[in-house]
Amino acid sequence: MKEIRFGLIGKKMMGRAHSLALRNMNSFYTDLNIKPVLKTVCGSSPDGLQEMADQFGWEKVETDWHKVCADPEIDAVIIAVPGFLHRDICVEAAKHGKHVFTEKPIARSYHEALEMKAAIEENNVLGMVNFNYRMVPAVQLAKKIIQSGDLGEIVSYKGFYQNDWGLWGMPMCWKYSAEMDGEGPQQNGIHILDMSHFLLGEITDVVSTCRTMIPERPNSRGEMVPVTNDDDSIWLAKFENGIIGVFEATRAHAGHRNQQWFEVNGTKGAVRFELERLNELQVFSDKDGELSGWRTILVTEKEHPYVKYWWPAGHLLGWEHTGENQWYEFLKAVEGNYQPSPSFEEGAYAQRVLEAIVTSQKENRWVSVEEIQ
Secondary structure: OEEEEEEEEOOOHHHHHHHHHHHHHHHHOOOOOEEEEEEEEEOOOOOOHHHHHHHHOOOEEEOOHHHHHHOOOOOEEEEOOOHHHHHHHHHHHHHOOOEEEEOOOOOOOHHHHHHHHHHHHHOOOOEEEOOHHHHOHHHHHHHHHHHHOOOOOEEEEEEEEEOOOOOOOOOOOHHHOHHHHOOOOHHHHHHHHHHHHHHHOOEEEEEEEEEOOOOEEEOOOOOEEEOOOOOEEEEEEEEOOOOEEEEEEEOOOOOOOOEEEEEEEEOOEEEEEEHHHOOEEEEEEHHHHHHOOOEEEEOOOOOOOOHHHOOOOOOOOOOHHHHHHHHHHHHHHHHHOOOOOOOHHHHHHHHHHHHHHHHHHHHOOOEEHHHOO
């Protein structure tokens, strides 16, 4: 079996999620003919680094990401650090001939995203962006229903991502800094933009309003410093195919722990998905006659996307499986030597629309996505 040797840059939540996923690959996805090897884990500080390596089976530890990118023993680099580091790591890794798997948002701006995309293309390596919620079986089923035409003409899309982690006096960190993470609704907005792109296609125009509800937060020294990106963003969108969209991305809605949801409305039916009910898809069809109404489908049958690799029907999947299903797609792409999806091109597209949303808020007008260069 061919091996692919990974270097992971980032030791916190997403680094741990990727470590778990790679460790599980060959145990569950038995049709893979490629084996991931956990070669090096890198963190900015040695604190807890060796403990993480021991827990997940990484062979080596490192505190200098430049060495990971240059290491001839590494075939692919995983970027799981704050956004201000993404471009530099990606470009350097690609120049050394490494495949790149990066967290989202892909970058802090559309310009940075284009630089990363160019680095992937110019160095003939593979690149994938971690839009892991595409890989939920219920989301995959929703797309299949949409593409079947059973919903009729699609007329409306609603996409929301609501968290409350921005409330309760959380101190200043990189996620609240435009310099470190970019402007606008980066963390949640990028997910719902990609989801709409995945399900329905491209957006052409947006108009938005944004608000920073907690304008200052305490830094590590207890000093109050300004927050420079948005707590709550709402926008309307026009899709290329005539669909109208309504979106909201917030980190400050009490009672929503990790609630991403979408609804697609057609002339003959509709589908709705809620991330906090990960294994369910709600479907409405006008074909149901006197039994017409919303039905809840438990998406755990072996015929449903990805489910055959896991448990029997009714045995629910968890959040970690979204990443594991995406890593399966990445490894298949490496095995077949083709660009995986979500690609860096798709990541850059989402960043471009996000930049249009920020421009609309600043200039108080409808903005065409094509204006963003």
